[in-house]
Amino acid sequence: MNPETNSYTTAGGIASRLLKSIPGVIDYELARSFTPARIAMFTLMVLIPTALMIAVANLTPQRVRNEQEASIAFCLLLFFLIPQILTTLGMLVLASPIVHAELEGQSWLYSLIRYQGRRALLLGKYIVAVLWTTCAGILSASIAIPFLPLQDPLKTWGTISLLCVLSSIAYGALFSLIGVIFQKRVMVIAFIYALVAEGLLAWIPAVINQFTISYRLRSILFRWLGLSVEKYFSSDGMVRNGMVASDPTGWAQIGWVLGISAGLLLLALILIERIQYSFQSEL
Amino acid sequence: MALSGSVENLFEFRNLSLMYGTVIGVNDLELSLPKGAYALIGPNGAGKSTLIGLITGALRPTLGSLQVLGENPLATRRLQERIGVCPATELLVHGVTSLQWLVLLLRMSGWSRMLAKERALEVLEQVGLQDAKDRHIHTYSLGMRQRCKLAQAIAHRPEFLILDEPFNGLDPVGRHQMTELLVQWAKAGKSLLLASHVLHEVEQVTDSFMLIFGGRLLASGTAGELRRLLADLPQDIVVQSETRDRLASLLAEKPWIRAVHRDSIPNRLVLTVDRPMELYETLSLWVSSGQVSIERITGSDGDISTLFRLLISRHRGERAYQNPGAHR
Incomplete structure (x- = not known):
């Protein structure tokens, strides 16, 4: 038995032991992350959006490169390719199979029979997925931005980097929850959800889009880069009520994203303790 | 236990x-x-x-x-x-x-x-x-x-x-x-x-x-x-006896004998017995009264595998628990 503590029942004791367990999972997951396959995936995650943006920048006629509209268009392209596509796909691949990978590798039972095994596994893997994806996003933005015709590259880099972090945190929590709920075809389910909710519903100018992560991230982008929603999206006035991006301050939006992420993670933590997974072929 | x-x-x-x-x-x-x-x-x-x-x-x-x-x-x-x-x-x-x-x-x-x-x-x-x-x-x-x-x-x-x-x-x-x-x-x-x-x-x-x-x-x-528990379950018992035929005819009348099989090996009988303890008591009586002679009795060796096989057979509802080939 653990010689360091015998505190099982108090909330403080449980939390303290969980906090001790999580770094163990992070260490372990990072140690086994540096495989050729994972490094190749990371490289592709970084290089594909970077190459696309640089290619588009090179194809942009010189006469429009210095105009403000070009700068804004590249800001939107950065946002679309990095905090939206790269981090979403990265978290889809890394966070959604949190439980499924353990079940398939027949290692789930070993976590199951540890005092804080399930919770530590979920949170540890989630943190590692956020670290990998955030690093890929920020690195991609860092490589691409010097080649793009931006009016304020430093501010754009800061905003995109922050959005990468927020996007990874939020999509990671969302896909972790999906991964906890579904045991089979979890990546397909997560992909369909991302496509329908975050890709489609988020752009529908109705109240429903305000419940999507994409909408909140977009609002932060517009607010922090001082973009006018009406100017770029309102051909028919539909954005007046904040249907493409909302009015509250960037900090309020950050609070919303972090709050919803915490809620999703909490739900995942509750469910992972309660769901009975089939972990042995003969069961 | x-x-x-x-x-x-x-x-x-x-x-x-x-x-x-x-x-x-x-x-x-x-x-x-x-x-x-x-x-x-x-x-x-x-x-x-x-x-x-x-x-x-x-x-x-x-x-x-x-x-x-x-x-x-x-x-x-x-x-x-x-x-x-x-x-x-x-x-x-x-x-x-x-x-x-x-x-x-x-x-x-x-x-x-x-x-x-x-x-x-x-x-x-x-x-x-x-x-x-x-x-x-x-x-x-x-x-x-x-x-x-x-x-x-x-x-x-x-x-x-x-x-x-x-x-x-x-x-x-x-x-x-x-x-x-x-x-x-x-x-x-x-x-x-x-x-x-x-x-x-x-x-x-x-x-x-x-x-x-x-x-x-x-x-x-x-x-x-x-x-x-094994002793109370039907099981196969092998008896080596120079008076095999006499023994077989005596045993055949007993209600707790399910099958008596003359083995190809000389002087050997294979018995399928419902209540082995009664067999052992009866055999000792017959031997002491000189009705039969017995050289060797090899019962189920009492190991767990035998018991397990018996219990599974009984659980499955099989009639012959041990030796499906045994017959009277």
């Missing part, structure tokens, strides 16, 4: 059942056992792993309830600290060494990095993997992976060790080492549940058995108790 509760039993099952849809995993188990070493014997698919899943809290019973070491495994996770489990499933961990893996599992139990590493090294030495501690687990032989699984089960110093088919994949030396380790564990007064379908291996570790088949507990008890 004690069936009544003590201050803190190893486990108590109350009408414990688990269904996988329409398939029965465990069927209405009612049992209470004090702390000690037990073997859970049953063929593949008998419900051993399901029962272990229930004991560890990995599975939720459909009906009934259970307590392990005085606690409900579903209600409290602190029980995990007191239990070590070595599952039957293959260890398929990739890209990590056994040391890294053990440190992870200990840290999941709340151990600090330093203590976890110290303990992991200690336990790897205990199972004989100290020289391979920095090798990736997926490069291990089957026997090494089995020992690695055992190491994680005992690493956090549990008081109750559960092993599901621990001898799978072990060579004779490995089997001997595993047996020695388990014998020492039991001798140290710690509790043990050893699930296996290989009888002679578990007999070396403990003489308390639970026989399970089709999710039902067929019998439980010590080897002696089970042998007494």
Whole structure:
């Protein structure tokens, strides 16, 4: 038995032991992350959006490169390719199979029979997925931005980097929850959800889009880069009520994203303790 | 075997059942056992792993309830600290060494990095993997992976060790080492549940058995108790007698004789007997009165495998429990 503590029942004791367990999972997951396959995936995650943006920048006629509209268009392209596509796909691949990978590798039972095994596994893997994806996003933005015709590259880099972090945190929590709920075809389910909710519903100018992560991230982008929603999206006035991006301050939006992420993670933590997974072929 | 509760039993099952849809995993188990070493014997698919899943809290019973070491495994996770489990499933961990893996599992139990590493090294030495501690687990032989699984089960110093088919994949030396380790564990007064379908291996570790088949507990008890049970069950008995024909005709009249078979070997009879104890008493009377002579009686050897075969046959509703070819 653990010689360091015998505190099982108090909330403080449980939390303290969980906090001790999580770094163990992070260490372990990072140690086994540096495989050729994972490094190749990371490289592709970084290089594909970077190459696309640089290619588009090179194809942009010189006469429009210095105009403000070009700068804004590249800001939107950065946002679309990095905090939206790269981090979403990265978290889809890394966070959604949190439980499924353990079940398939027949290692789930070993976590199951540890005092804080399930919770530590979920949170540890989630943190590692956020670290990998955030690093890929920020690195991609860092490589691409010097080649793009931006009016304020430093501010754009800061905003995109922050959005990468927020996007990874939020999509990671969302896909972790999906991964906890579904045991089979979890990546397909997560992909369909991302496509329908975050890709489609988020752009529908109705109240429903305000419940999507994409909408909140977009609002932060517009607010922090001082973009006018009406100017770029309102051909028919539909954005007046904040249907493409909302009015509250960037900090309020950050609070919303972090709050919803915490809620999703909490739900995942509750469910992972309660769901009975089939972990042995003969069961 | 004690069936009544003590201050803190190893486990108590109350009408414990688990269904996988329409398939029965465990069927209405009612049992209470004090702390000690037990073997859970049953063929593949008998419900051993399901029962272990229930004991560890990995599975939720459909009906009934259970307590392990005085606690409900579903209600409290602190029980995990007191239990070590070595599952039957293959260890398929990739890209990590056994040391890294053990440190992870200990840290999941709340151990600090330093203590976890110290303990992991200690336990790897205990199972004989100290020289391979920095090798990736997926490069291990089957026997090494089995020992690695055992190491994680005992690493956090549990008081109750559960092993599901621990001898799978072990060579004779490995089997001997595993047996020695388990014998020492039991001798140290710690509790043990050893699930296996290989009888002679578990007999070396403990003489308390639970026989399970089709999710039902067929019998439980010590080897002696089970042998007494065996004596009351129909079984084959081989008798060597120079008065074979006379003996056969006498036996054929007895109601508890199910079949008498003249063997191809001279002077040998194979009997299928409903109540073996009555046969032994009757034979001793006939021998002392000089009616027959008997050179040798070879009954069921009293081993658990015979009992198990009998119980399964009875459970399946087979008429001839032992020797389908036997006939009168």
